[in-house]
Amino acid sequence: MKTNTIITIGRQFGSGGREIGYKVADDFGIKLYDKEMLARAAKESGISEEIFETHDEKPTNSFLYSLVMDTYSMGYSGSTYADMPINHKVFLAQFDAIKKIADEGPCILIGRCADYALESYENVVTVFINADMDIRIRRIARKYDLTDAKAKDMIAKTDKKRSSYYNYYTNKKWSDAESYELCLNSGELGVEGTAKAIEQYVALKESIKAEDKKL
Template identity: 65%
Template sequence: MKTSTIITIAREFGSGGKETGQLLAEDYGIKCYDKELLSIAAKESGLAPELFENHDEKPTSSFLYSLVMDTYSLGYGSSAYVDMPINHKVFLAQFEAIKKIATEGPCVIVGRCADYALADFPNCVNIFIHADLPARIERIAKLYDLSEDKAKDLIKKTDKNRESYHNYYSNKKWGEAGEYDLTINTTTVGISGAVKIIEELVRLKEEMPVKEETEKNAE
């Protein structure tokens, strides 16, 4: 199976968004970028990898923390960049890394405002994966060997961070249906079902220009 489409996946914690992305990438024979983006952005920007781990989808409003962490910054001489809070530097580095990866060909990118970064890419579909809370609690409790209460707390904290990060750095609202090409509840269709639905969307999208041109020529 081949594709020319870039697929971005935003996801609720515990909904299986990452696994969905990995299965899609396997089917298409393309790369899936999740945390791999962090090392790529660190290498391209010259910022310490630890910064990307510490700030990964977690905005901070602490300017003092930003100033302290800024000592990790390497090789950037402009005053505007030097004075920029470190969380902004990390976001910009990821933003540029996402766009660079997308120019190299079709791929799957999980999280990190990829839908916003690639807003000008016509060959992109943006997906939001969610699931019912009980199903997510069960999944996270099993995955991380946690009690149901701790799993629930971790889900709420992680989702809050992802939502805050996305809404802070983009002009979109995380999880709002109108912001995506498709939202899928994996509790209803399962992860394999989600993969099939996304692949059908991609097929229809890739066929659409051909159909429009055929209809135009027939007039």
């Protein structure tokens, strides 16, 4: 099975989004980028990978966000970039790394506002994966050897962090169906079923585009 599509996956914590992403990547024979995005951004920007880890999907305040976006829209170079706070540099480096990865061909990008970074790309399918809380609690409790109460707390904190980060850095709302092309419940479909649904959607979309080109 082959694809020319770039797939971005947003996910609720505990929904199995990354595991699903790896299954799709394996079936399509393409690369998946999760933490690898941070390593790529660190290498190309010269900023240490530890700093990217520290800022990974963590929200900043709206004032800093507005400064970042103003700088990004005007371009950054020379003293402007040199004087920029590290938060800004991390955001911009990651934004650029996502675009460079996408320019190299079909792949899967997990989280980190990749859907927003690639908004202008035509060959992108944006996916959001969710699941009921009780299913996510069981998954996280088992994975990290936690009580249900601690797993639920971890889920709530992680989702809040991802939501705040996404909502600050994009013009969309995290987990809102209108923000994505395809939303799937992994609790209903399971990891295998959710992966298959993504693959079938991508294949159908590509076949429709191919037919349109013939007309």
